[in-house]
Amino acid sequence: MKTLIYVILISVLTAGPATAETVRVVTRSNAARAECRFSSPVRAKLRFGDRLNIVARKGDWYLVTSGAVKGCVHKSAVESRSFSVSGTGRGRGGAASADEVSLAGKGFNPQVEERYRSGNQGLNYTLVDEIERLTAAETELDEFILQGGLNQP
Amino acid sequence: MRRLLICMLLALTPLSGCKLEDLSTEQIGRIADSVQTIGKAARPMSDSEEYYVGRAVAARLLATYPLYRNKALTQYVTLVGQTLALHSEVPATHGGYHFALLDSSEINAFACPGGTILITRGMLASLKSEEELAAVLAHEISHVIHRDGIAAIRSARWSEALTIIGSQAAQELGSKETARLVTVFEGSIDDVVKTLVVNGYGREQELAADRTALAILAAAGYDPQGLPGYLQRLEQSGRGAKGGIFSTHPGSDERLASVRSEMPPSSASSAARRSKRFAEAVRTLAR
Numbered sequence: 249m250k251t252l253i254y255v256i257l258i259s260v261l262t263a264g265p266a267t268a269e270t271v272r273v274v275t276r277s278n279a280a281r282a283e284c285r286f287s288s289p290v291r292a293k294l295r296f297g298d299r300l301n302i303v304a305r306k307g308d309w310y311l312v313t314s315g316a317v318k319g320c321v322h323k324s325a326v327e328s329r330s331f332s333v334s335g336t337g338r339g340r341g342g343a344a345s346a347d348e349v350s351l352a353g354k355g356f357n358p359q360v361e362e363r364y365r366s367g368n369q370g371l372n373y374t375l376v377d378e379i380e381r382l383t384a385a386e387t388e389l390d391e392f393i394l395q396g397g398l399n400q401p
Numbered sequence: 402m403r404r405l406l407i408c409m410l411l412a413l414t415p416l417s418g419c420k421l422e423d424l425s426t427e428q429i430g431r432i433a434d435s436v437q438t439i440g441k442a443a444r445p446m447s448d449s450e451e452y453y454v455g456r457a458v459a460a461r462l463l464a465t466y467p468l469y470r471n472k473a474l475t476q477y478v479t480l481v482g483q484t485l486a487l488h489s490e491v492p493a494t495h496g497g498y499h500f501a502l503l504d505s506s507e508i509n510a511f512a513c514p515g516g517t518i519l520i521t522r523g524m525l526a527s528l529k530s531e532e533e534l535a536a537v538l539a540h541e542i543s544h545v546i547h548r549d550g551i552a553a554i555r556s557a558r559w560s561e562a563l564t565i566i567g568s569q570a571a572q573e574l575g576s577k578e579t580a581r582l583v584t585v586f587e588g589s590i591d592d593v594v595k596t597l598v599v600n601g602y603g604r605e606q607e608l609a610a611d612r613t614a615l616a617i618l619a620a621a622g623y624d625p626q627g628l629p630g631y632l633q634r635l636e637q638s639g640r641g642a643k644g645g646i647f648s649t650h651p652g653s654d655e656r657l658a659s660v661r662s663e664m665p666p667s668s669a670s671s672a673a674r675r676s677k678r679f680a681e682a683v684r685t686l687a688r
Contacts, residue, residue: 274448275493286487296449296495308490324493354566354574356450356586363583364457364590371460375468379459379501379517382475384483392480396531396678397671398622401487 271310271326273298280319284309286401287390291319300326446559448495448515451551455496455515457590458550458597462503462511462519465598469502469522469687477682478502481531482518482538488620489539489613491546498542508635511597512541514550525686527635531675532627535618540628543613549606553596554589561585604651611660624669629660 273294281288284306292314294300300312300321309320365373384392393400446454469475482500486492494516503509506523513519518541528534544550562585565578574582596602602610611628618625636653651659 275495275497276452277497278493286492322493324491355447355562356453356582356589358453359574359579360582360586361453361456363579364586365460367583368460368587370464371457372463373456373460375463376456376459376517378468379499380496382479382499382501383497384476384480389480389483389487393484396484396622396675398484399488399620401484401492401621 269302271300271302271312273300273321273326275325278321278325280312280314280317280321282319284311284320286322287386288320290386292317294321294325444563446551446554451548452495452515454551454554454586454589454593455513455517457586458513458593459517459519461590461594462513462597466503466505466519466521469504471502471685471687474525474682474685475500475502477678478520478525478534478538481535482542485535485539485617485621485623486516486542489542489546489617494545498545500538510537510541512544512550513597514545514548514593516545518542518545522686525683528631528679528683529634530627530672531679532618532624532669532672533631534679535621535623536614536625536628536631539614539617539621539623540610542617543610544602544606546613547606547609549602549610550593550597552606553602554592558585558588558592562589604655607651607656608659611656612663615660615663615665619665619667619669622669623675624667624672625665626667629657629664632657632660 273296276296278294279290280292280294280300282291294314298314300310300314302310302312303318304311306320308323310323310326311318311320312326365371390400392398479500482498486498496515496517498516498518500518500520502525503519503521505521506526507521508524508527510518510520510524518538520537520541524537525534528537562582565574565582565585568578601607614628615625618627632653636657
């Protein structure tokens, strides 16, 4: 009986992603690329929560499949940056599990933001949205890096 | 259930007095569920939650500092910032990195949790080259990577948030719980803003951000000397700011010494080309 309880405890406490070779996208949007570098063409766009199957790991990149698409995603797109609030460490980091993705839905989320906004009318979320739309196109970024003699990521 | 769990945990110690053999399979299953719930309740803040904190912090800052609308200059700063972010250890955050300018003559920059970085017009005017701009942005990106803003939130607030989140098994919280969570959220934003605007980060956080900034600069192909060069020049001119890159603690002497001792090898070239485009970009800056 004691052994059985040990087994249950260990299994529930160490439960990670749905399978060891599956990860979920933790960023709002991202891309699977033909090669494992940022300047490589995009094969498929990825969205928050998408489940990807890991085929191989190449440094800071994962070679993954999603449906019929095979491509590379940077680890920061699929590994949650776990960190204890007011903690002293940087946290473990690790592949985001389905639990993490679903539990985050019950924490600080759009509903909380909406209630916070309605109670703080002086805040300028319109400008925040405007800033989040400011971005650089990949072609423009490539040209900027090249023109400035900088290193390709 | 709680007593049962305690009984079970005690059973795993040599002091066990519980008769575990009496437990049914159903009871063991319920214990396992409880243990799993406890494990989840201790979870850290997720990337998406950090993103919503960052949005609220930015909204608070933008209620004080107006946005400086200069499309070409904002795009230039964005290109420098995005280049640096791609060379960092965290090139992708939940909402991505965004860069914007604040219409203030104050010399300051703010890293909102999640990746929005705000830099004042005054700070831009104090920079002499793209290397220096990159140094400032790399320092702020480092605060995002290290989650220094989130670390400013009092741990008791997050504990309370987790208690609320874990209080209901349903997928969504009820109205009452959401209202409590909003209060915790509001307090968390206060903590971060106070650190960003008033107190500044701690000594170790600033030194660590400098170290990471140097690595990012070198990886991107910028001359890391831009960081100590800018710090020294501003120190000599007696100008500075309350928070951001000019936090008063540690003192600039200590920061300069630390940065110089950590200086990575640099293979930077084409600085003249970057200086030229920097000069063109800031030409339209209102002084």
